[in-house]
Amino acid sequence: MLAVASLTVMSASTVAPALPRMAEAFAETPDAVFLSKLVLTMPALVITLWAPFAGAVIDRFGRIRFLRLNLILYAIAGASGFFLSDLHQILLGRALLGLAVGAVMTCVQALAGDYFAGPARTRYVSIQSMYMSAGGVLFVALGGFLADLSWRAPFLIYLLALGSLALAIRFLDEPQGVHKVTPAPAHSPTASSVRAAPAASPPRIAWASIALVYFLQFFGMAMYYMVSAQLPFHLRDIGADLSVYAGLAIAAGSGVSILSTLRYARLLRATSHLTVYACGFGTMALGFVVIGMSTSVTGVIVGASVVGLGMGLVFPNGTTWMLALADPRLRGRLAGGLTAAVFLGQFASPIIAQPFTSRFGLDHFYIGVAVALVAMASLLSLVAVRRNRALGGARA
Numbered sequence: 001m002l003a004v005a006s007l008t009v010m011s012a013s014t015v016a017p018a019l020p021r022m023a024e025a026f027a028e029t030p031d032a033v034f035l036s037k038l039v040l041t042m043p044a045l046v047i048t049l050w051a052p053f054a055g056a057v058i059d060r061f062g063r064i065r066f067l068r069l070n071l072i073l074y075a076i077a078g079a080s081g082f083f084l085s086d087l088h089q090i091l092l093g094r095a096l097l098g099l100a101v102g103a104v105m106t107c108v109q110a111l112a113g114d115y116f117a118g119p120a121r122t123r124y125v126s127i128q129s130m131y132m133s134a135g136g137v138l139f140v141a142l143g144g145f146l147a148d149l150s151w152r153a154p155f156l157i158y159l160l161a162l163g164s165l166a167l168a169i170r171f172l173d174e175p176q177g178v179h180k181v182t183p184a185p186a187h188s189p190t191a192s193s194v195r196a197a198p199a200a201s202p203p204r205i206a207w208a209s210i211a212l213v214y215f216l217q218f219f220g221m222a223m224y225y226m227v228s229a230q231l232p233f234h235l236r237d238i239g240a241d242l243s244v245y246a247g248l249a250i251a252a253g254s255g256v257s258i259l260s261t262l263r264y265a266r267l268l269r270a271t272s273h274l275t276v277y278a279c280g281f282g283t284m285a286l287g288f289v290v291i292g293m294s295t296s297v298t299g300v301i302v303g304a305s306v307v308g309l310g311m312g313l314v315f316p317n318g319t320t321w322m323l324a325l326a327d328p329r330l331r332g333r334l335a336g337g338l339t340a341a342v343f344l345g346q347f348a349s350p351i352i353a354q355p356f357t358s359r360f361g362l363d364h365f366y367i368g369v370a371v372a373l374v375a376m377a378s379l380l381s382l383v384a385v386r387r388n389r390a391l392g393g394a395r396a
Contacts, residue, residue: 001115001172003164004067005108005128006135007074009254011043011101014139015081015154016228017247018147020236025151026087035087037229037350042091044347046098047105048340054103055336058110059329064174067107071165074100078158097158102339109335113323114175122265122320129261129316133308136254144247206325210334213325214341216277217318219376221345222352223284224311226369227253227304229350231291234362240297249301253287253308260312267313273321274384276313278377283310285373292366318342 015022023036058066077100080093108128116124139157146153232246260283268276287306294300318338326334357365 001108001111002128002131003167004071004104006131006139007071007161007164008101008105008108009132009136010139010157010160011074011078011097013040013136013228013250013254014143014157015147016040016140016250017144017232017244018151018154019229019232021147021151022087029087032087033233034350034354035091039081039087039090039094040229041225041347041350042094043098043101044343044345046095047102047343048347050099051102051106051336051339051343052333053336054106055110055332055334055339057103057332058107059332062174063107063111063114063332064168064172066103067172068165068168070100070103070107071161071168073097074104075159075161075165078161079155081155082152098343102336102343105339105342106332106336109319109323109338110332111172111175112319113326113328113331113335119265121323122268125316125319125323126261126264129264129312129319130258132315133254133257133261133312136257137251140254141247141251144244144251147247148244205327205330205334209325210322210337213273213318213321214337216380217314217338218341218345218348220277220281220284220311220314220318221342222349223281223288223345223369223373224307224314225346225349226288226353226366227291227307230353230357230362230365231300231304234291234366235297235300237362238295238297238300240300245297245300249297249304252301253304253311255308256305257308257312257315260309261316264313264316268317268320272384272388273317274380274387276317278380278384280310280313280317281373281377281380283307283313285310285370285377288366288370288373292363292370 019036019040022039023033026032026036029035054066074097077093077096080096081090084090084093112121112124112128142157143154146157228250231249235245235249260280264276267279271279284307287303287308287310290303290306291300292303294303318341322334322338323331353365356368360368
């Protein structure tokens with residue numbers, strides 16, 4: 001499961017260091033720079049649309065077979081960018097990759113709820129986030145190195161999904177009693193007992209809390225991907241033209257996030273989900289201030305690392321909160337909704353940024369991102385304090 005989960009990080013950031021060179025290669029294509037940024041986030045749009053349906057599929061028919069099929073699609077669609085010679089065809093391949101990632105990530109999140117419960121689930125989600133961060137370090141740094149050889153080369157990294165497929169075939173079994181079972185037919189000997197049994201109570205879901213989790217994950221990912229989508233161009237603006245610099249900066253953010261992820265479970269026990277979000281967003285804001293004020297590669301790497309430190313709290317926080325709220329009968333659907341929220345944030349990130357970066361420049365834009373994060377952190381802190389007071393000091 002950890003090996004499969006790491007693929008969701010690779011789905012986007014691996015090719016980020018190659019974006020400027022890709023834009024140069026397709027310079028004759030209208031809006032090549034903007035389209036090259038969409039290569040990074042196109043999977044996210046498809047994931048957003050597909051993941052809730054993928055969740056319904058796995059709730060109805062099960063997880064493992066669906067997971068295996070989509071790991072195959074992941075490898076084929078991900079590597080297609082190495083072979084295709086048209087930017088629009090590459091975008092189509094990235095859309096197919098989005099179908100695979102939406103299914104894979106939804107399965108992984110649902111399986112975390114199926115296999116683990118309580119504190120064990122929180123520990124597992126922390127470990128999963130740590131592996132995803134470590135995968136980000138490895139895959140993005142490797143992507144940056146390969147991008148200096150050829151902008152096409154990073155696409156070959158997606159073939160590593162075949163290794164995860166082998167592990168999934170060998171070690172993952174279908175959870176029992178989770179997805180919906182077809183009722184016995186009327187002539188079945190057990191049909192009368194099925195009819196006589198009391199009807200199961202409908203799932204009770206705290207929809208307001210679920211919607212809040214979805215929104216905060218969307219917001220966090222939209223802000224975080226201001227690093228992956230914009231940083232290669234910011235580095236070029238300050239004179240750092242090598243793709244490996246962008247790879248190192250993005251990988252540094254993923255690597256440092258491991259440190260905060262390791263402390264996540266302890267922090268959650270001492271505070272609340274709302275407070276963890278506030279801490280994560282506040283830390284990310286500090287990192288964006290550093291990036292916006294930096295005129296050197298070292299400063300940018302430090303800033304990206306601080307952003308990653310904050311994201312190391314935000315990402316597992318949404319997963320554990322959602323799983324705690326989810327009725328097992330709807331776990332796949334709710335996991336699909338969370339997957340959609342995360343990747344909608346990724347897709348929206350360059351679209352949100354475009355009008356501001358073109359008018360104010362990336363350095364001022366990053367300061368603006370920091371202001372938005374501070375505002376959100378302050379609002380969440382205020383809500384957490386008020387909820388604690390209303391509950392007589394209990395955790396919000």
